[in-house]
Structures are given as structure tokens and as C-alpha cells.
Amino acid sequence: MTKWLLRSMTELSSRKWISRITGRFAQSPASRRFIPKFARMYGIAIEEAEKQLHEYGNLNEFFTRRLKPGARTIDQDAAALVSPVDALITGCGPIEQGTILNVKGQDYTIEELLNRSPRMENYKNGYYMVLYLSPTDYHRIHTPIAGTVVEREHVLGKVYPVNDFGLRHMRRVLSRNERLITYMRHSNAETAIVKVGAMNVSSIKYALPLREKMDKGDDLAYFEFGSTVVLLTEDDSFLPRPDLKTGLKVRMGERLGTLTP
Secondary structure: HHHHHHHHHHHOOOOOOHHHHHHHHHHHHHHHHHHHHHHOOOOOOHEEEEEOOHHHOHOOOOOOOEEEOOOOOOOOOOOEEOOOOOEEEEEEEEEOOOOEEEOOEEEEEEEHHHHOHHHHHHOOEEEEEEEEOOOOOOOEEEOOOOOOEEEEEEEOOOOOOHHHHHHOOOHHHHHHHHHEEEEEOOOOOEEEEEEEEEOOOOOOEEEOOOOOOEEOOOEEEEEOOOEEEEEEOOOOOOOEEEOOOOEEEEEEOOOOEEEEO
16 A cells, blocks of 8 residues: 555556645655655665755655755756756657657657747757656756746646656657746757656746756756656757767766757
């Protein structure tokens, strides 16, 4: 029963009533006793956490934990685009005339992913990276570049799972689920950071206070029980590192490639 409960909070259900129940439980004091079991079940590196396990008031507080200072190294090259999260790359490549091809067997359009924003025209022949956060991963999202936030958009949507099963067997979940979209400008290049929710109502939240000017690696947002980040770069503005490919595991702050003038 305990294992089912923990897994349902992180991976399994797309039904909003289960999301609400598990979300409320994760934020309740009663969930606190499940933290050690949750950490063991998913092999979480608790030595990296900012606090000791007993200092977290509930399971959600542990899941959205911060790391100890220095736990991640952020590439300081001004031209480097870094990973905003600890994640598995589940798709990456050039965007072809507005279409993201073959993410777990499904195609997505920039139009639907960006909710028909006028900014979508800038990304129709850019580059995309899909970054999946498993329950094992650290779930805060950081800025992949230093620059200015030029727009934020909250897109309401579903709560389908975005794990391997969800991406393969459910219709275009990345563009149907709830999303927070942040557009950041660095020098002459713009990057869209699309945070895709799953489980739990209001599963994505911005780190407060909101700021317009941000340094690379700043705290941007966090997931409550996990999901995916899609990074989009504008046309002719990004050169991926040579080994960037689907199946690569990356850590927050690690270089994904280079922004070009």
C-alpha cells in the first residue's frame, strides 16, 4: 500500500481526483514519516540535500528541496547554455519547419507547445531538448543562461504522466499538460524554457520573488512531484555539444551547447 501510494504521487495516475488526494497528502504533516522510505525507494542522494531528513515538515517539502551550496557546478562560459535541471534527455534535435520530430514516437508542433504565442515564429527552425526528471532527481529548475526574462505564460492543461509510458502511449502530453513558459533573452538570442506539469494540481511553481534580470543557475521554478522541461532555442542560435543525444543523463549547470551570435 505504501509503495503504491508513493508511486501514484510521482508516476502513475492522470486522474485529477487522485492528483488532488495525493497532492494534499504530500503537503500534510502525516506524510513526513514516509520521507526516509521515499528516499530509499528512489535512491535519492540525501547527502546533497540542504537539510537533514528529519528537518523537512512533509513529503512535498522534501521533494522540492534545495541542494547544499556547491553541490552542482555551473559552466561559467558566457556563451554556454546549461541544463536547468538534473534530467534524462528523452529527445533533442533540430526543429524542422515548426515541428519537433519523434519524441518517443510522437511529433509536436511549436505552435501547440507554445500555445500559439506570436513568439513561436522565432523557433520554427531552432533546436529543442526534452529533459525528463525522474522521482530520483533534484526537482528545482534553474536558469540555463544569464539574461532578461521577457515574458512568462501559464498554460492550463491536463495532468497526464510524462514518464516513458505517458510519452509513448498518450497523445502529445507535452503540449496538452499544464505548462509554465519562460522566455529569456541573452545577448541577441532568446531561449524558451517550457516547464511541463504532470501529477498534482498546481504542480509547477515559480521561485519567489519573481525577477527580470537573472544570472545563469539562478532558482527559477520547481516541480511538485515531477515532470519535464523542454528547452527551445531560436533559429540559428545554438550549437549542441558533440555528444548531445537521447538517453544522455545531465546535471543542472552542465553545458548542453553553445549560443551563437
